[in-house]
Amino acid sequence: MASSSLTAQYEALPKIAKILIQLFLGALVGGVYRIIKYFETKNIVTLVVGILNFVGLGFVSGLLTS
Numbered sequence: 549m550a551s552s553s554l555t556a557q558y559e560a561l562p563k564i565a566k567i568l569i570q571l572f573l574g575a576l577v578g579g580v581y582r583i584i585k586y587f588e589t590k591n592i593v594t595l596v597v598g599i600l601n602f603v604g605l606g607f608v609s610g611l612l613t614s
Contacts, residue, residue, distance in 0.1 A: 555585050575601050 558566070558581055569577050582598030585591075 553588065555581060555588060 561569075579598045579601035582594050582601060586595035586598060
C-alpha cells in the first residue's frame with residue numbers, strides 16, 4: 549500500500565476484510581475511521597457519524613458503508 553493516508557489504506561482493503569473488521573471491531577474502527585476522514589474532508593456529517601459510532605448508534609452504518 550503506497551498511500552500514506554490511513555483512510556485510503558482502509559478503503560483499499562477487500563470488501564470481506566472490511567466486513568469482518570466491522571463485525572468484530574465495528575464501533576471502535578468505524579468511529580476512528582470517520583473521525584480521521586473528517587479531518588481529511590472537513591465534512592461535518594462524517595464527524596457526527598464517527599462520534600455516534602462510539603456510543604453504538606452507528607454500527608449499522610458501518611456495515612452498510614464498508
